Amino acid sequence: MAESVRMRITETRRSYHEKSDEELELDRHQAPKGISDRVALAFVKVLRFVADAFFAKRYGHRAVVLETVAAVPGMVGGTLQHLRSLRRLKDDDGWIFTLLDEAENERMHLMTFMEIARPNWFERFIVVFTQGVFYNAFFLLYLISNRTAHRLVGYFEEEAIISYTRYLEQIDKGEAENVPAPQIAIDYWQLPSDARLREVVLAVRADEVMHRDVNHQFADTLSQA
């Protein structure tokens, strides 16, 4: 594919890549307000527990499997906001593009980590099974309460930030090899040609911070509506 087609960094995303760790507020946690936030948070914590038990410190494999899940909500939200805009004959205030870009961005995380960790057959089975369940469940949740759906994603992203921070620590300690960045990542994030895994993980983590902020913001906007 032509390189130019891969270079799809939006201005907002670029601004996140330019922020320092302090500005990114890596450990920012949105305190749950009300029952739906608590349900969303509890669900994410259960999932975190399961993922920790299954993947332990295999962060490359963890990234591959979880990014196949992470790329779903943006597409579901984008589709449903698109239909809502058509139905109500009303503008979306940029939500659709933001959500579809999130889905694309998460899929590029997946394509990148596929170059670093190859899932085994059991992980591939989990990917297929989880997609069948999660796509439909998230679609239903979004129909019932889009606010809860965005809050859920916000909390997912908080956990993703923690996981990528641990992955970085592993790279820094030499426990994970700081291999050269895959070409697909260099093209997509416009990294220097000699970039390494560490720079890729930093870029991915900044993306997750943006998803966290956007989704919590969307949930807040919907709860005020």
Ligand SMILES: [Fe+2]
């Ligand atoms: Fe991601």
Ligand SMILES: [Fe+2]
């Ligand atoms: Fe994300």
